[in-house]
Amino acid sequence: MLDIKWIRDNEEEFNSLLHKRGIKLDSNVILELDEEKRQLTTLVQQFQQAKNTKSKRLAGLKGKSNKEFEEVKRDVEHINEKLAELSTRISQSDKLQNIMDNLPNLPAKDVPYGTDESMNKIIRTFKEPNIIENAKEHFELGNELGMMDFEQTAKISGSRFVTLKGGLARLQRAIISFMLDTHTEEFEFEEMSPPVLVRPEAMYNTGQLPKLAEDSYVTEDGKFRLIPTGEVPLTNMVADSILKREDLPIRYVAYTECFRSEAGSAGRDTRGMIRNHQFGKVELVTITAPEESNLEHERMLNAAEEILKRLELPYRVMLLCTGDMGFQAQKTFDLEVWLPGQKKYREISSISNCGDFQARRMKARYREFGATNTTFVHTLNGSGLAVGRTIVAILENYQNADGSITIPEVLRPYMGGESTIQRIEK
Template sequence: MYDIKWIRDNPDVFDKGRQRRGLEPLAEKLLALDDARRAAIAKLQAAQERRNAASKEIGQAMAAKDFPRADALKGEVAELKTSFATFEAEERDAITALDKALAEIPNLPLEDVPYGKDENDNPELRRVGEPPGFSFQPKEHFDIGEALGLMDFETATKISGARFVVNKGPLARLERALGAFMLDLHTGEHGYTEVNPPILVRGEAMFGTAQLPKLEEDLFWAISGENFHKQEGLWEETEGMATLDLQLALLGFETKLRKNRFGLIPTAEVPLTNLVRESILEEKHLPIRVTACTPCFRAEAGSAGRDTRGMIRQHQFTKVELVSITTPENSLAEHERMLGCAEEVLKRLGLAYRVVTLCTGDMGFASQKTYDIEVWLPGQDRYREISSVSVCGDFQARRMNARYRPEGAKVTRFIHTLNGSGVAVGRALVAVLENYQNEDGSVAVPDALRPYMGGLTKIEQAR
């Protein structure tokens, strides 16, 4: 979230950054909103000052026994008091309009982020590892899992609908092993502290990491029965309604609870980053590095028709997340370090991958710069994203009001935040199945995961 004072001082820089993202200039409009805010505040302050002055003048007029003047001043004070509500409403509306506009502005890209329109313009930084060769036509992960009898999309659809899966037996254990392996690597060798955070969070937390308001349609929202009873008897009103009427009533009710609702996390970035919200940290305690393996939930509202089969794009998936909190001076170096941590996961698993830099047109809302790691999938014969590693500068810190106090300084500064997948567990499972498949349909267990598999070295068809 941007500081309007900075935009006022740097309107050309601000608009140039937006232009690189393919967005229209906005500084002039924002400054007009700020001018309206300032004018509303000045009008209210002037009215308050005049009321105070008139009150003193009433006393002076009474002391001089100038009763007509005293009565006129009393009338003026009464009129001013009546106008305060109008002036205060103008001030609130002006502040709300500016805050809303600022909240909807994406972060500006760093100067070294390449210009581009979409994912086709993302330059490749490097490739690591060689894709495996097969003496047979490699299958996609869903064909492998279903043939093994361990991956069940049909039952998942009966339970929850499309874009869910039920993994069973050694395949479920392999998925669990991947998460445990990643956590052990990041905590044991990369200096991260493991956290088990809430996966149901307030809307304020989503706003803090900038999922709101931009990605509202991509989130799953939860409403508790307890809250129904508190809201104008809605629970009683909806009893006995037809199913469609009930659903419509609930949608209206959700709007009422917009400020106080809870959402399922789309990524552990949300609770992990918000660990420092509304805090003032000491510089000596930075950097803070935390990791978590959690379920994540996304509506995938903008992906209709994409990856409809398999585990690539699901409503519920597991991911190991990395979050770093650091100083402005160290955030870019931390970005490169975090990328290395995520890459090490794929190196240990023996998976070929490439690293790309997201161009200005493909960056996330809160990011200043993002690297994507794409793993090789033989069944699809192409690289697919398995991790995104982003530096956000102080963009999220401003939304969370998260600061630190530099050594020996009295004033505080906003922290810098970074986040990255370390890596997506479900997509790692996909990659292992496709890269370690055998012609007979079995799947070899990578060496790095065997300590977590109870001695199992191969996953074979369920009996």
């Protein structure tokens, strides 16, 4: 959530940054509603003070049947009526809250302006793209191996689900273990195992609600939502907390199953594992002080890149433009891995610095050394990496002419020393 006080003090900058994100809303609309709400709040406080004074006076007159007692009693009753009226007006005046809840984070100053992904900026590349003659896409390779089942799975769960078998199921487990070991042992992330069902408040805290409500699944009683990303439970580990400065930064990593309705993606990536309703992801989350968040952003990017480097997969780092960033982010790097079967780069990780946007929603603060006041933390998150898309990238980049898949060397210790995945003979 944005800081309303900052908006009051920086109207022109706010308007400019918001317009860069494609939001056509003027600060005057927000500030007028804010002024009205503050006036109502001030009136409530004044009436409450008057009520306290009158109530004390009334208590002193209790038991005395006189004119003054009756007058003070009527005054208290009148004040109660006004307080009820003002409270109703404040509770009904939710337009400001609705606007604030649906405003995205403002972009950092070094984020390029753009309207869509075509205007993202290439930062660097790793390895030249593999050009494989007659390269097949991952779902063709998986089907030919007899280890990637979409048809029978559709009978169980519908479209956009997959069942992995044999060598590919083991490859998935190997990838998860490799990623978790790397992030915990070399990048000092603490491994977590969080729930995948969370309360709506947790989704609101990280910005998935109310703006992105259609993207997630909700239980029939409305009490829980399935997480669309491990970012939700991990970031909420510090909700409603006042942290010590010496405990920062806090770094979490977890493998979770994630669930997305893929609302609005009809017709996109309907075949294969690129865009499924259920998918696995190793998620990185960092909680830090404001002055360290940019360095932590680069550190998190480096951790995610290291996975791709050790898998020897060609990739590029993109700085997202203002029109392509996620709702919560103020700056985002995407890692895009090369897929020979598709002959294009595809996103495999987004690493975002959210500043204090999520912290304001979830009331996560820290206290500096020796200070009495508190400051909102900064939160960061990123995939390290999306497991399904990593399988896709390995299949397409390590495919062999005989239909087998070479296992990246770094994964072989997790695969019992095997060097290839061979077709299942029926």
